[in-house]
Amino acid sequence: MKTVLKGRTREVVIDTDGPVIIIGESINPTRRRKLVSTLEAGDFGYLLELAESQINAGAEVLDVNVGYPGVDDVRLLPAAVMAIQERFDVPLCIDSPNPAAIEAALKAARGKCLINSVNGKEASLSGILPLARDHGAAIIGLCMDDDGITNDPGKRLAIAEKIIERSVKTGVCEEDIVIDPLAMAVSAEPMACMTTLETIKLVRQNLGLNITIGASNISFGLPGRETLNAAFMAICIQNGLTCPIANPEKITSTVLATDLIMGRDDFAVRFIMHFQDQTR
Amino acid sequence: MDEILNKIARCIQSGKIDKVSPYPPDMKGEDGADELTKFALENGIKPDQVLDLALIPAMETVGDRFSRKEIYVPQMLMSAKAMNSAMKHLKPFFQSGETKRKGKFIIGTVAGDLHDIGKNLVSMMIEGGGWEVIDLGVDVSTEKFMKAIGENPQAAVGLSALLTTTMENMKKTVAVIKDSYADTRILIGGAPVTWEYCEKIGADFYSPDPQGAVNYLKQLVA
Helix, strand or coil: CEEEEEECCCCEEEEEECCCCEEEEECCCCCCHHHHHHCCCCCHHHHHHHHHHHHHCCCCCEEEECCCCCCHHHHHHHHHHHHHHHHCCCEEEEEEECHHHHHHHHCCCCCEEEEEEEEHHHHHHHHHHHHHHHHCCCEEECEEEEEEECCCCCCCCCHHHHHHHHHHHHCCHHHHEEEEECEEECCCCCCCCHHHHHHHHHHHHHHHCCEECECCCCCCCCCCHHHHHHHHHHHHHHHHCCCEECCCCHHHHHHHHHHHCCCCCHHHHHHHHHHHHHHH | HHHHHHHHHHHHHHHCCCCCCCCCHHCCCCCCCCHHHHHHHHHEEEEEEEHHHHHHHHHHHHHHHHHHCCCCCHHHHHHHHHHHHHHHHHHHHHCCCCCCCCCEEEEEEECCCCCCCHHHHHHHHHCCCCEEECCCCEECCHHHHHHHHHHCCCCCCEEEEECCCCCHHHHHHHHHHHCCCCCCEEEEECCCCCHHHHHHCCCEEHHHHHHHHHHHHHHHCC
């Protein structure tokens, strides 16, 4: 299964047979208040810095989230999208729960975006799927619904199936759906990562779609976060994860190593180039 | 007396829940917080003393170490489990009124937000600080907070939000609570929350870590 995204001209193909595509997570104000204050002042410098450093580090798609209390995201999200795409030929992942902001961003964006995200809640399905259809965007389908988050992989799969059914009915085709099985912190729940892994397996076996996860949160509350994230990343990829949302500056070498191990990097070209670039 | 209370405190700090708990290795096979608390109460130590001289200071040490990043979330959870295994022996005394807690604390993650780790840590630490905690869970509507405050008008309230998007709901909940209960102290927290935001929305206190919340409540009743 191939999910094709586009920047201004460049196509990025997320393929269930790999190699892995990294969606850069860093354009997000949760831990970067500066992003909001600079954007509101009409200063796109910091945004473009974040975009550039992630692209240089190996991100092929950039997640764009400017949500913060008091921020007019209907105005700011498209502005950020335009600023990034003017400088970089990169497909974007439009990250907002607000359909109006998503719509404004999709209108402003060039190429083909990924929407982050649609979940199994009725309001989300009916509010966002038509936007994906009308603007030819792909979607991330998040495995939660009106009942919240379940720890049963079978139920998470059922939510994914519901999202797919509604998407197809609305007019978004299957290859444009990327499933997010949910990844939660293992510090608080010993089986959290296994639940994610089981769901990844089920989605791959039963649905054959591309799979993403927000990959950095599993290590919350623990030391050695990079080590933990790297170990989890490798296992997830082996089980079917194809386009993690993560920090490329931390995870690219692990992703390339895993691709190499899985026979997706002939003559280790990508792996070697990554390290040669670093030592240069 | 000091010796057994110190031992209970040490069990709580190191996550030694009961006799079968494997941690810490050097206490393997020894009594844990559960057995020691039971023993203490059976041998004439007052429940107040167990609470004030063992549980509360032990959890304070745990909270301070967490604030200084010397320990991590799973260690805090283990300590909280050990604290609970001791606290369960005190519950009958709370119910009879023989032992009083410091006050009541209502906590929940705001509407639209399902994150519970931070909220749970704060909840445990405040219970370990000697407060009765009413945990409303996650995705808690303003109405649900208002109902709980209506039933416990003296309680302080803690709101958690982990998403920049649900911080808006935090603001709404604070406004509604303050409208009806101007004197109710509201504490807020969560990854995207800041002091600046706390002041902006009219909440009373922000803490980046659980112990900060415990300390704030402590000075309210001092």
